[in-house]
Amino acid sequence: MVWLRIAIFSALARKGGLLIMVLSTAISVAILLGVFKIRDDTKTSFSNAISGVDLVVGAKGSPTELILYSVFHIGRATNTIAASYEKSLMAIKPVAWVVPVQLGDSFRGYPVVGTSV
Numbered sequence: 001m002v003w004l005r006i007a008i009f010s011a012l013a014r015k016g017g018l019l020i021m022v023l024s025t026a027i028s029v030a031i032l033l034g035v036f037k038i039r040d041d042t043k044t045s046f047s048n049a050i051s052g053v054d055l056v057v058g059a060k061g062s063p064t065e066l067i068l069y070s071v072f073h074i075g076r077a078t079n080t081i082a083a084s085y086e087k088s089l090m091a092i093k094p095v096a097w098v099v100p101v102q103l104g105d106s107f108r109g110y111p112v113v114g115t116s117v
Contacts (some may be wrong), residue, residue: 046072057081057089070103073111077104
């Protein structure tokens, strides 16, 4: 009990330092919780955006760039594939439907997306 009393008197004698320490700890915890919340929300948003996409077919190149540009319109356009691939993809039994998409152009900073569907 004596030690607690000594600690309280010591803290009261250093009010300025104690206040700065408590405020900096509170700000640090708030920033940490904010970063975790933003990370979780971003992960959920990306998962929801891509949940309707089962397969993306594109030309040789980076798979990450293909997904980012074709689904999220982030990054630069990848090479294109011939339109005849649409028919060959539709011929595969498990494939229920195909959505051909042509990307790569922009108008006033917005990407132009072309499709025949």
